[in-house]
Amino acid sequence: MPELSGRHLLLLQGPAGPFFARVARQLAGAGARVTKVNFNGGEDLYYRGRNVVRYRGSVEQWPQFFEALVKEHAVDGVVLFGDCRPLHRAAVERANSLSLQVFVFEEGYLRPDFVTLERGGVNGHSRIPRDPAFYEQVTPQAESPYPPIQHAFLKSALHTAAYATAAAALRPLYPRYRHHRDIRPVPQAAFWLRGAVRRALHAVRDRELARQLETRALGPYFFVPLQVHLDSQLGHSGYASIEDFIREVVETFAEHAPKDHALVVKLHPMDRAYRDYGALLSELTQRHGLRGRLHYVDVVNLPAALRGARGTIVINSTVGLSSLTHGTPVKCQGTAVYDLPGLTHQGSLASFLREPAPVDRALYKRYRHWLRETNQLRGSVWSRLEEDPSRLLR
16 A cells, blocks of 8 residues: 555645656655645746645645634645745644644755655754763664765755746746745846856856865864754844844854954855845954954855864854765854764854864764654755655655
8 A cells, every 4th residue: 555545745845946846746655635825926837736725825824724624625734835834834844733744845954855744843943852861872874875866956946036037927827926935037137146146156266265174274263054044043042134144153252262363254055145244244253353364255165164174163154064964063052953062163253263072973874864764855846856755755
């Protein structure tokens, strides 16, 4: 009997592109009945068929509509991408009150070759155990070799543009819909063009520092990979903005880090079109006397930067997990699924800058294996899953 026989799964919003349509086919192949709710024209472009319900009401009316829909169709599970979107938060709250299972897709905790599929919630809403003792009984197995997932930047850009264009063109069909981010085609096209120009300029600007990072010629440094300015995970931290995070890190570094250490702050590539923190960091360099010690970069080799760092400072980015993979200590300034004793520094940021707590490599191997088996699937949200998702939906 198929693994999901008898299940009726309701899909809400997915990432821009064909990912959810492909996931639906996999779920149907495993025996599930699948219904999809479309909220805008971008979803109509990528997800069509008789099993589509189009919601044209307001955000305020959505919880009542959602409850009526799941009751009418005897839905027993809800699948969505990202649990911080307003429509999804309302659906999760109502689903919990109805004792419905909720499964959340997100970009992988283990990147770049995995997608997360977790029951209940992801990131700050995750139920992943934070007690190191929980993982003592986990026996890590050697991972089978697999070809890397091809991540095409052009493909993601084209899907995003097509989704935004269809949403704008079909807006009369969904007059009350408001996206959780600005997806107007013309402004976004201008931003992406600016991003392309900046990348070319930054590649030239960063060439020497990139070489120093790759050859470990920079000297001791702490690494700060920034998150995108609209990252919903900022809500699981004490920061109102990325600028607030930068200011605190730089000020603490200036006061507490050894004087022969540098601080390397890296722009998130998906924020290149929207934000440039160069002026802020120049101001902080002058204010704290950090000339020659504070570096702002964009186009550098991320694994090389992580491997050579004395420590990595994040809000709650999954880059922190990548840092642990390289054995580089991590300090989380927000709520992160991997922020537990033995994996990350549990003291203050000031104490981390003085003496970072080492990574317990044995604990990390057990933790990584548990993640891989419990909520990670090989694939890309911009393409498809290379594994059957039904094993995590039982």
